[in-house]
Amino acid sequence: MPDLDMKTRVLDGVAIAGEIKAEVAREVVAAREAGYTPGLAVVLVGDVPASQIYVRSKVKTCGELGIYSEMHTPDASVTTEELLELIASLNARDEIDGILIQLPLPKHVDTERLLEAVVPEKDVDGFHPINAGRLLSGAPDAQVLAPCTPAGIMEVLRRSDIPVSGKRAVVIGRSNIVGKPIAAMLINASATVTVCHSRTQGLAEIAREADILVAAIGRAGFVTPEMVKPGATLIDVGINRLTDAAEVEKFFPNNEARREGFLKRGSTVIGDIDPAAFALSGAYTPVPGGVGALTIAMLMSNTVKAAKMRRSGK
The missing domain is CATH 3.40.50.10860 (Leucine Dehydrogenase, chain A, domain 1)
Structure with a gap:
């Protein structure tokens, strides 16, 4: 049973991206030297x-x-x-x-x-079939150019000290860009992984078993509180734009900041997880400010890694 006094952690993708960029900048200096x-x-x-x-x-x-x-x-x-x-x-x-x-x-x-x-x-x-094959085969991280968003998710988990080995992970979404590669990376990190999609039967029951739940299905607020195991880590990959005031009120009731932003811009952004589900979690990535912030940082990291790999002959 989860600790009822446990506080939910917000996994700050912006701060983690900043750490990665600082490391990349140091690697670039070393490369120039x-x-x-x-x-x-x-x-x-x-x-x-x-x-x-x-x-x-x-x-x-x-x-x-x-x-x-x-x-x-x-x-x-x-x-x-x-x-x-x-x-x-x-x-x-x-x-x-x-x-x-x-x-x-x-x-x-x-x-x-x-x-x-x-x-x-x-x-x-990380889209080439050879790189996808290297990732699936479990080649060492230093020798793999992995897709940037899944790589960013793994950095969030690692840098936030969230255990992966031996944990039950559920990935909702099977795209070649996010769903399949993050499933492979979680398997390589010794998680037990289930991949769900639009035709999965009993999806809610499967999702409730997850210690780590990755939502990458591209549907606003798809993961509801009823689909979340208390204390789970929720990784929200979705970036969906709401343009209907009724939907904004549905997902963000009594949220004045969201309402004012919607009235000013005519839209607001939401992930694939209903914000109401975050209160049940042990930790979660917000939208915006979560996984999306990592993608460019990981692209920079991959560029430096590619440069090193090419010059080392690996």
Whole structure:
């Protein structure tokens, strides 16, 4: 039974991201002293405002940490073949250690073909089948470029001293970007893992067994208090925008800050976990300010790791 006097911990993703960035900055200094500067190339296709904001944030963070970066911005009409030529040129450049293709791509572009064209040693998003295979096989962390969001989740657990080994973990969501890789990483950390999805029968009962519950299904407030084991650690990966006042009141009753923010912006952000469930938990990641804050930090970490791995011959 959980301690009834236990206080719920908020797992501050912003603070943890700051720790990681500081470590990356020190590694960049060491790399420069060794005669090289880690480099990241970002490919942004077309004019998607949300993607542009996100990419600018990545490039800005590179500058803050001393990582060389460059943006490539082909027009939305670019063909798959033209993009493959761009990727081939970046693969061949020694000063580029990481290549990131900002998703989503236009519908006429063969996304899978393009992602697989990035050589595995420069695949800082961890999407290449070879990197996915290394992760699944349990290769040492130092030799794996893992997807950034799942890697960030593991850093939150590790740096917050939340035990994983021997614990029951439930992952809700089976995407290649989050669900599947975080399941593999938790297994590699000796957790007992169940992956649930939209067709899982008895999902609520399974979720209630979790010591660590990862919600990455992309549905606002999907995990309700009835699905949470008291004292569990809740990792909320979702970023969903509410634009209906009734929904805001449903999920954030009597929350003046949320109400005022909604009235000012016309929307508010919520994760995949109903905020009412957090009170039952032993620890949880908030939205915003939780897992989302880690993604760019882990991209920077992966870029430095890729640079070191390439130069060490691993």
